[in-house]
Amino acid sequence: MYSAGDVRIENVRDPKIVEPTDAVIRVTRACVCGSDLWPYQKMEHSDTGRVMGHEAIGVVEDVGADVRRIKRGDFVIMPFAFSDGTCVFCHDGLQTSCIHGGFFGTTEVAGAQAEAVRIPLADGTLFPLHAHADDALMPSLLTLSDVMGTGHHAAIIARVTPGKSVAVVGDGAVGLCGVIAAKRLGAEQIIILGRHSDRITLAKDFGATDVVSERGDAAVERVRELTHGCGVHSVLECVGLEQAMNTAISIARPGGAVGRVGVPQEQTIPGSEPAFYNNVMVGGGVAPVRAYIRDLLSDVLEGNIEPGRVFDRTVGLDGVPDGYRAMNDREAIKVMVTP
Numbered sequence: 001m002y003s004a005g006d007v008r009i010e011n012v013r014d015p016k017i018v019e020p021t022d023a024v025i026r027v028t029r030a031c032v033c034g035s036d037l038w039p040y041q042k043m044e045h046s047d048t049g050r051v052m053g054h055e056a057i058g059v060v061e062d063v064g065a066d067v068r069r070i071k072r073g074d075f076v077i078m079p080f081a082f083s084d085g086t087c088v089f090c091h092d093g094l095q096t097s098c099i100h101g102g103f104f105g106t107t108e109v110a111g112a113q114a115e116a117v118r119i120p121l122a123d124g125t126l127f128p129l130h131a132h133a134d135d136a137l138m139p140s141l142l143t144l145s146d147v148m149g150t151g152h153h154a155a156i157i158a159r160v161t162p163g164k165s166v167a168v169v170g171d172g173a174v175g176l177c178g179v180i181a182a183k184r185l186g187a188e189q190i191i192i193l194g195r196h197s198d199r200i201t202l203a204k205d206f207g208a209t210d211v212v213s214e215r216g217d218a219a220v221e222r223v224r225e226l227t228h229g230c231g232v233h234s235v236l237e238c239v240g241l242e243q244a245m246n247t248a249i250s251i252a253r254p255g256g257a258v259g260r261v262g263v264p265q266e267q268t269i270p271g272s273e274p275a276f277y278n279n280v281m282v283g284g285g286v287a288p289v290r291a292y293i294r295d296l297l298s299d300v301l302e303g304n305i306e307p308g309r310v311f312d313r314t315v316g317l318d319g320v321p322d323g324y325r326a327m328n329d330r331e332a333i334k335v336m337v338t339p
């Protein structure tokens with residue numbers, strides 16, 4: 001990506017081992033993220049461009065001399081952040097704050113919308129899948145690199161437990177995975193706030209019990225009606241815009257919790273006053289999806305959850321620029337890339 005709206009497919013040098021802790025994977029599937037749409041809308045021109053993409057599954061082609069756990073030929077899930085797996089924050093299950101870590105698809109580290117990608121700290125970062133996985137499971141496995149883990153993080157932070165009432169703000173791929181996560185954690189009522197009919201249909205399939213298509217004050221009123229005037233125990237904020245955050249805090253019941261995973265587009269957290277007076281806990285942030293892969297994987301392999309259904313379009317590498325456009329125009333929910 002060179003600037004807003006300017007995505008090109010180019011031949012670049014093959015990634016290779018730089019540090020002895022690196023691996024190189026051949027990407028079998030990658031995708032375009034909702035968060036890639038922020039630079040797609042706003043990025044300033046860059047002469048060197050940015051190799052995009054932070055979600056992938058693939059096969060290990062090469063490993064550095066110090067890589068112990070990951071082997072050539074392993075089929076692996078690549079979480080969107082790399083981490084050593086050994087530092088104090090990794091031990092806390094917060095690999096996105098790894099002292100030696102970082103993120104794929106940035107100006108420093110090349111991304112995965114490519115044929116191959118260099119993986120720093122391969123032993124800590126990659127999750128090898130030793131069980132045989134059917135081709136039909138690949139889209140769902142791919143979601144474990146970001147959106148399913150991110151939706152799950154929102155649900156964990158929002159303290160979703162059996163019997164709770166939950167609202168999900170946002171009907172993008174993360175919001176839809178948030179519905180799956182809430183259902184999986186035993187929520188009794190799951191209200192999706194969204195207005196795109198294809199996404200709402202999928203949300204209902206995933207376990208949403210109610211739909212609120214209004215926005216702003218009307219949405220708040222509607223959620224109150226659906227919750228005996230109380231608001232919900234748990235809110236999953238999966239957008240990142242000021243209005244979404246204000247809505248999220250306003251629909252939480254007193255003593256409730258908001259798990260925010262939408263990448264914030266403002267410097268301050270909105271809704272300070274209602275959050276304060278209603279004792280609404282506001283937490284969350286960039287999701288440590290590496291910590292959740294093991295837990296979510298078994299449900300994917302057993303077919304209990306099918307987050308891969310969020311992909312409604314598949315393109316080759318040449319189709320990536322149009323994939324961005326389609327997601328930005330809300331023509332596609334999430335675009336899978338098969339390099």
Ligand SMILES: [Zn+2]
Binds near residue numbers: 085095
């Ligand atoms: Zn670490």
